[in-house]
Amino acid sequence: MTSTLTQQVEQAAPQPTHRVAVELAKAYRLLNHGPTVLVSAAHEGRRNVMAAAWNMPLDFNPPKVAVVIDKQTYTGALIEASGEFVLSVPPVALVHQVVAAGNQSGRDVDDKFEACGLRSAPASLVAAPLVEGCLAWLECRLLPEPAMAGRYDLFLAEVVAAWADPAVFSEGRWHFEHDAQRSLHHVAGGAFFATGEAVQA
Ligand SMILES: Cc1cc2nc3c(=O)[nH]c(=O)nc-3n(C[C@H](O)[C@H](O)[C@H](O)COP(=O)(O)O)c2cc1C
Numbered sequence: 156m157t158s159t160l161t162q163q164v165e166q167a168a169p170q171p172t173h174r175v176a177v178e179l180a181k182a183y184r185l186l187n188h189g190p191t192v193l194v195s196a197a198h199e200g201r202r203n204v205m206a207a208a209w210n211m212p213l214d215f216n217p218p219k220v221a222v223v224i225d226k227q228t229y230t231g232a233l234i235e236a237s238g239e240f241v242l243s244v245p246p247v248a249l250v251h252q253v254v255a256a257g258n259q260s261g262r263d264v265d266d267k268f269e270a271c272g273l274r275s276a277p278a279s280l281v282a283a284p285l286v287e288g289c290l291a292w293l294e295c296r297l298l299p300e301p302a303m304a305g306r307y308d309l310f311l312a313e314v315v316a317a318w319a320d321p322a323v324f325s326e327g328r329w330h331f332e333h334d335a336q337r338s339l340h341h342v343a344g345g346a347f348f349a350t351g352e353a354v355q356a
Pocket residue numbers: 191203204205206207208209210223224225227228229230231253254256257258259260261262267341
């Protein structure tokens with residue numbers, strides 16, 4: 156990559172989001188490279204979104220995921236109440252919105268999507284919304300593990316539907332042509348890496 160992350164964000168033209176269903180057995184590939192995600196949830200007319208770097212695939216088929224969601228978060232409360240959430244994989248172009256979603260609570264604003272400059276779209280099987288402008292989406296139903304959630308803030312879930320923008324993920328592979336479309340990997344304090352070049356062994 157030749158330009159800085161900030162330049163890429165500034166150069167990023169808003170793209171319409173395209174979504175194509177991802178075969179459930181391949182849904183783990185959407186998270187296998189370790190992207191920071193946006194976690195969204197909804198319950199009784201309220202919706203919310205937060206950033207989460209501590210997520211991972213947990214099983215192939217049926218696909219499962221694990222994500223650490225601090226029990227202080229409003230997103231966590233909505234997930235516990237609804238039993239559902241969505242993981243959306245944001246591109247470099249949304250880095251400022253990701254940081255905004257990770258540094259304020261939905262408890263303190265009317266609508267955190269609006270407060271963070273994010274748009275939502277309905278999911279297919281869960282009430283939690285998808286985040287528009289992302290690269291991939293996993294619709295998840297909570298697997299109740301109250302001891303793990305209580306002790307480690309660790310939420311496990313089954314992926315019931317998965318989607319990706321075919322411009323960056325198709326036939327089970329990521330392929331990034333534009334730097335602003337690459338996924339993000341959080342280090343700390345608002346510093347990220349963008350997903351790099353593919354290496355085939
Ligand atoms: C890049 C980034 C990654 C984060 N990763 C996590 C995470 O994996 N788990 C977590 O509980 N909080 C994480 N956070 C913090 C939450 O996003 C933050 O507490 C958020 O304000 C919670 O919002 P809410 O109360 O509206 O749900 C992260 C924050 C940032 C900026």
